[in-house]
Amino acid sequence: MQVKEIGEFGLIDRIARLLPFSSPSVVVGIGDDVAVLKTSGPEYLLATCDIQAEGIHFIRDAITPRQLGRKAVAINVSDVAAMGGNPSWILVSLAISESTDVAFIEDLYRGMSEQAALAGACIVGGNLSRLGSGLVIDITLLGQISPEHLVLRSGAQAGDSIFVTGYPGESRAGLELILRSDIEIGESFRKRVLERHLTPQPRLREGRILARSGLVHAMIDVSDGVLADLAHICEASGKGAYIPAASIPVSEAAAEVCRAAGHDVLDWVLRGGEDYELLFTADSGAATEVKNLLAETGLPCHRIGYITDRAGVIQVGEGNGIFGGSGKRGWDHFGGDKG
Numbered sequence: 281m282q283v284k285e286i287g288e289f290g291l292i293d294r295i296a297r298l299l300p301f302s303s304p305s306v307v308v309g310i311g312d313d314v315a316v317l318k319t320s321g322p323e324y325l326l327a328t329c330d331i332q333a334e335g336i337h338f339i340r341d342a343i344t345p346r347q348l349g350r351k352a353v354a355i356n357v358s359d360v361a362a363m364g365g366n367p368s369w370i371l372v373s374l375a376i377s378e379s380t381d382v383a384f385i386e387d388l389y390r391g392m393s394e395q396a397a398l399a400g401a402c403i404v405g406g407n408l409s410r411l412g413s414g415l416v417i418d419i420t421l422l423g424q425i426s427p428e429h430l431v432l433r434s435g436a437q438a439g440d441s442i443f444v445t446g447y448p449g450e451s452r453a454g455l456e457l458i459l460r461s462d463i464e465i466g467e468s469f470r471k472r473v474l475e476r477h478l479t480p481q482p483r484l485r486e487g488r489i490l491a492r493s494g495l496v497h498a499m500i501d502v503s504d505g506v507l508a509d510l511a512h513i514c515e516a517s518g519k520g521a522y523i524p525a526a527s528i529p530v531s532e533a534a535a536e537v538c539r540a541a542g543h544d545v546l547d548w549v550l551r552g553g554e555d556y557e558l559l560f561t562a563d564s565g566a567a568t569e570v571k572n573l574l575a576e577t578g579l580p581c582h583r584i585g586y587i588t589d590r591a592g593v594i595q596v597g598e599g600n601g602i603f604g605g606s607g608k609r610g611w612d613h614f615g616g617d618k619g
């Protein structure tokens with residue numbers, strides 16, 4: 281059996297079965313955005329890592345080294361944001377070919393350092409290795425959180441409202457502009473979607489505000505796509521979800537690129553991925569309070585649907601497009617785009 285036959289999430293399931301953790305110090309192991317660990321101090325330690333590999337996660341000519349450095353750190357910070365935590369320390373493993381320009385590496389580190397500073401974290405070490413060709417950046421991020429503020433994927437309750445920050449789909453629109461040079465689009469829209477794809481800003485402040493409010497039951501960051509990440513919440517919580525098509529937020533910029541590219545914009549919004557927005561659930565009566573909380577950050581937040589008791593069933597629209605089971609709704613790193 282090959283990895284592509286079971287996909288990323290099938291592989292994670294098999295690995296998790298090989299690693300039954302039994303230490304009482306592990307609060308959350310495999311299966312959330314980050315691992316949550318008890319220490320001798322009052323705070324939990326958060327630990328996560330994420331790879332950016334040339335040709336898979338980025339095209340070298342389409343992103344500057346500084347942007348790449350920022351993004352590599354931002355996607356890790358986003359995972360800590362999804363727990364409501366505070367990033368603290370970063371380790372960087374870099375695999376590079378001998379012919380790599382030194383100035384490229386320096387700019388990469390400038391970008392990583394800038395994004396780390398924005399998150400209140402610092403780079404404290406790492407590792408360099410030779411690679412035949414290409415570039416692989418693997419970042420480990422450690423953070424902290426007070427136990428009472430921790431928000432997991434597994435807390436969604438039937439009847440909860442589902443919210444998403446910002447405008448998912450814009451990053452996918454930015455990727456389309458990178459992949460295709462024939463798309464004509466207004467400059468401000470072009471700039472916006474490229475920015476969302478190349479230099480996503482993790483919703484760290486928003487994650488902390490939401491976690492500390494006590495209103496949020498479950499939270500995840502949107503890396504694989506709204507539907508795929510909602511499925512992670514539903515699976516961890518043993519629930520399902522319903523999303524009326526009319527409540528899906530569509531940005532003008534993403535809609536414009538979509539029109540020009542001849543795609544269905546809802547497909548990009550729901551399955552595009554790499555949005556690094558927050559997707560979370562809260563008591564249905566708390567919608568106004570949730571929106572008021574986030575209003576001070578200036579980041580829009582939309583209620584897109586609600587959690588149901590139908591475990592594993594995510595329904596979009598008016599009875600059309602019923603998605604069940606797992607791993608068929610967004611980006612899977614080995615199975616590719618599950619159309």
Ligand SMILES: [Mg+2]
Pocket residue numbers: 313358359362500501502503
């Ligand atoms: Mg995540």
